[in-house]
Amino acid sequence: MGTHMRALILLVGGLFASLVFAKPTADLDSITRGEISERLAPVGFVCLAGEECASAAGVVASSSSGPRSGDAIYNQFCVACHGSGLLGAPKKDDAAAWQAAEKTAGGFSSLLSNAINGIRSMPAKGTCMDCSDEEISIAIEHMSGLKP
Ligand code: HEC
Structure with a gap:
């Protein structure tokens, strides 16, 4: 107080x-x-x-330490589109779709920067505006099975 x-x-x-x-x-x-x-x-x-x-209102700083889990971020932010394939999003655990996206992007790091900056219907950071780059990467690993 x-x-x-x-x-x-x-x-x-x-x-x-x-x-x-x-x-x-x-x-x-x-x-x-x-x-x-x-x-x-x-x-x-x-x-x-x-x-x-x-x-x-977020005045009290969160006491979280370290990155959140891929599961937590996916379920809060990514599932809305990547759960069902909304707007053509690669679906969670659809390995073939994710490998194709990685290939098109030109590797995991390009795929990651596309997710961070947004690409076509994919909003920047998948709407997780307070996600660190590392957390976005962890969430991608979680839903795609790809490795950085
Ligand atoms: C509003 C819907 C929506 C949300 C929310 C969303 N995505 Fe996406 N995402 C898309 C769509 C649509 C695409 C396919 C874009 C395309 O290739 O046209 C996509 C593509 C991607 C790609 C592939 C990018 C590429 O280069 O092909 C990654 C990685 C990704 N999303 C990560 C995430 C992560 C991580 C989250 C959660 C933090 C997230 N997305 C949340 C809609 C969404």
Whole structure:
């Protein structure tokens, strides 16, 4: 939790408490600690919700280390076209189609750069814009059986 967020909670909590205690007709003895913390609880919730929003927006850096697996990348990004052969994409595990594509491209490294830059109906990086070149290569190996 950042300093700002903590300061915000103190601020909002302080406002809340002063509202409760400043109420002239309130019988302070009847307000138990439990009731006060109950009233403050939604403030804590706001903070948690804020933190969830922050991580959902990608503000909190992912703690992943090293490249994702070919399987994970394929299933998230490539399967949409390479699973069914959509738009003429070489299908997963269709060794003949992949070997033909590699031959046409002029080798694995050209095939890889075509995938990174995009070629005809194949979008750049297969829409995995945060994929490293290495991850694209791993995903190609996974679905084609080709070796770099
Ligand atoms: C929107 C559909 C689509 C997605 C998503 C997609 N591809 Fe493709 N891909 C294609 C199509 C279509 C081709 C065939 C292009 C052609 O030869 O005309 C292709 C071809 C390729 C080729 C061969 C390139 C060549 O030189 O012939 C590679 C390698 C490849 N894709 C990798 C990937 C990877 C890796 C992913 C996922 C990270 C991915 N693709 C996601 C549509 C897609």
